[in-house]
Amino acid sequence: MKKRKIIDLPKPTLELLARCAAVLKPPPALTLSEWADRYRVLSAESSAEPGRWHTDKAPYQREIMDAIGDPHIRKVVIMSAAQIGKTDAFILNPLGYYMDYAPAPILVMQPTLDMGQTFSKDRLAPMIRDTPELRDKIDVKSRYSGNTIMKKNFPGGHITIVGANSATGLASRPIKVLLADEVDRYPASAGTEGDPLSLAQKRQTTFWDKKTVIVSTPVIKGQSRIETEFNQSTREEWNVPCPECGEYQPLVWANVVFDKDDPQGEVLYKCERCGVVNGEYKWKQASKRGRFVPENPGAEARGFHLNTLASTFCSWKEIVQKFLVAKEQLDQGNPEGMKVWVNTELGETWEEQGEQVEDAALLNRRELYDADVPEGVLVLTAGVDVQDDRFEVEVVGWGIGKESWGIRYQKIYGDMLKEQVWQDLDNFLLGGFKKKDGTVLHIMSACMAQRSKGRCRQERHGRREERRRHRRRCGQAGRVHGRDQVHGQEAVKEEKEHEYGFGKKDLFHPAGLPDRR
Ligand SMILES: Nc1ncnc2c1ncn2[C@@H]1O[C@H](COP(=O)(O)OP(=O)(O)OP(=O)(O)O)[C@@H](O)[C@H]1O
Numbered sequence: 001m002k003k004r005k006i007i008d009l010p011k012p013t014l015e016l017l018a019r020c021a022a023v024l025k026p027p028p029a030l031t032l033s034e035w036a037d038r039y040r041v042l043s044a045e046s047s048a049e050p051g052r053w054h055t056d057k058a059p060y061q062r063e064i065m066d067a068i069g070d071p072h073i074r075k076v077v078i079m080s081a082a083q084i085g086k087t088d089a090f091i092l093n094p095l096g097y098y099m100d101y102a103p104a105p106i107l108v109m110q111p112t113l114d115m116g117q118t119f120s121k122d123r124l125a126p127m128i129r130d131t132p133e134l135r136d137k138i139d140v141k142s143r144y145s146g147n148t149i150m151k152k153n154f155p156g157g158h159i160t161i162v163g164a165n166s167a168t169g170l171a172s173r174p175i176k177v178l179l180a181d182e183v184d185r186y187p188a189s190a191g192t193e194g195d196p197l198s199l200a201q202k203r204q205t206t207f208w209d210k211k212t213v214i215v216s217t218p219v220i221k222g223q224s225r226i227e228t229e230f231n232q233s234t235r236e237e238w239n240v241p242c243p244e245c246g247e248y249q250p251l252v253w254a255n256v257v258f259d260k261d262d263p264q265g266e267v268l269y270k271c272e273r274c275g276v277v278n279g280e281y282k283w284k285q286a287s288k289r290g291r292f293v294p295e296n297p298g299a300e301a302r303g304f305h306l307n308t309l310a311s312t313f314c315s316w317k318e319i320v321q322k323f324l325v326a327k328e329q330l331d332q333g334n335p336e337g338m339k340v341w342v343n344t345e346l347g348e349t350w351e352e353q354g355e356q357v358e359d360a361a362l363l364n365r366r367e368l369y370d371a372d373v374p375e376g377v378l379v380l381t382a383g384v385d386v387q388d389d390r391f392e393v394e395v396v397g398w399g400i401g402k403e404s405w406g407i408r409y410q411k412i413y414g415d416m417l418k419e420q421v422w423q424d425l426d427n428f429l430l431g432g433f434k435k436k437d438g439t440v441l442h443i444m445s446a447c448m449a450q451r452s453k454g455r456c457r458q459e460r461h462g463r464r465e466e467r468r469r470h471r472r473r474c475g476q477a478g479r480v481h482g483r484d485q486v487h488g489q490e491a492v493k494e495e496k497e498h499e500y501g502f503g504k505k506d507l508f509h510p511a512g513l514p515d516r517r
């Protein structure tokens with residue numbers, strides 16, 4: 001059937017009406033990550049791969065972005081390692097989404113005024129320039145638009161950028177959306193006005209549907225804003241299925257396997273459940289099916305934690321190399337490198353030495369044993385340190401929940417080149433330790449720190465048979481975990497000594513470092 005023309009309008013008028021209809025048409029319903037995938041363009045100034053945004057490149061960003069875009073969620077907290085896309089995915093994408101989809105008055109807070117300016121010039125302005133959906137919304141040309149570096153007006157709202165060190169920007173108009181970046185770098189007080197984060201949040205009180213996004217790499221335990229916020233949230237950890245058995249698990253540093261003597265070697269990861277070790281590629285492929293698992297699902301605020309093991313922008317080898325440098329500095333008494341590593345790679349706070357257990361408190365926690373071995377001990381292990389003229393052996397008892405007791409610290413002196421001292425060591429390791437009821441426990445496994453490789457190793461080669469005998473008699477050697485003097489400090493390095501049958505190559509694990517699980 002032929003269409004009947006109702007009114008005969010001139011062509012330009014028809015085109016105008018068509019354009020009006022297109023503008024008035026409601027936008028398609030998109031989540032924040034869908035918005036980013038459809039419209040966001042990465043700028044050359046700040047991205048190694050400028051061009052279209054792809055959330056698939058960093059799958060862990062999706063759920064977080066969608067929580068930010070969800071109008072039913074009031075607060076989203078992200079505590080994470082550095083360089084995982086915090087500013088791009090959780091500050092800039094929401095800005096674009098709000099400008100384009102849900103206009104509102106928005107406040108972006110950076111640690112300082114200078115950092116606010118840099119953020120505006122280097123990150124926000126290029127995003128607006130390169131993302132066609134945003135370009136027309138902000139008038140950067142007219143001097144009557146009221147737009148400045150720290151303030152951008154758009155239809156239905158504005159973006160105000162402030163530094164947490166300056167109270168000036170904090171004391172004006174109400175805001176609905178607060179995007180606070182790197183909060184652990186904020187000063188305690190904005191000028192003399194008080195906590196900058198609280199000041200900013202006060203400005204949201206008139207909005208029932210306000211939104212607060214708090215993002216940071218954590219810094220020092222006890223002074224960390226982001227950790228406090230995260231602890232009160234749902235505490236969601238990124239879980240990845242094992243490429244072998246499919247078990248979902250968080251990627252934790254304790255299960256990273258590497259050869260400390262070969263920083264260029266392959267870095268592997270051991271499954272928590274099946275124990276199968278796989279390379280980075282397989283785990284990162286599996287990460288595409290990853291999901292966040294909450295520890296505290298009842299909390300109102302959504303909180304997410306991410307370490308760099310999940311990051312698609314950084315290789316495990318780099319993480320291990322940085323760790324080895326930091327560890328060397330730590331062994332020389334300088335903790336600064338390790339502090340940065342824990343913050344920026346694990347995305348966890350660093351506990352300052354001075355805040356750890358006081359001497360007196362430690363002393364008061366001593367227990368008197370009623371036998372060589374207290375009742376709770378189930379297994380004995382020994383760590384042997386090789387010095388030029390002696391072995392220093394520490395025997396440790398282990399109970400349920402990895403509770404540990406110091407049982408004996410024995411120095412065995414002798415000439416390392418002579419047979420006698422090795423015989424004495426064997427005799428000591430093969431000896432028994434009594435419990436109160438007369439039961440005798442033997443050392444189940446022992447490890448030996450590998451010192452001055454050249455010399456000691458040659459000497460020990462000749463002794464390998466004896467070590468094997470020892471193993472047969474004492475049971476299969478296992479890995480000795482690092483442990484604390486009183487459930488706490490001074491981690492013992494986990495080293496595998498091949499004469500004692502601890503594996504093919506020496507593996508080093510950073511025992512004693514925080515293990516978020
Ligand atoms: N989904 C993505 N696709 C492509 N590139 C991305 C993606 N997410 C982040 N990036 C890029 O990763 C780099 C780091 O991002 P960003 O600066 O947002 O990280 P950050 O966690 O805020 O870092 P910092 O801890 O240094 O502040 C940037 O170059 C950014 O463009």
Ligand SMILES: [Mg+2]
Pocket residue numbers: 086087088
């Ligand atoms: Mg950032």
Ligand SMILES: [Zn+2]
Pocket residue numbers: 242243244245246247271272273274275276
């Ligand atoms: Zn597995």
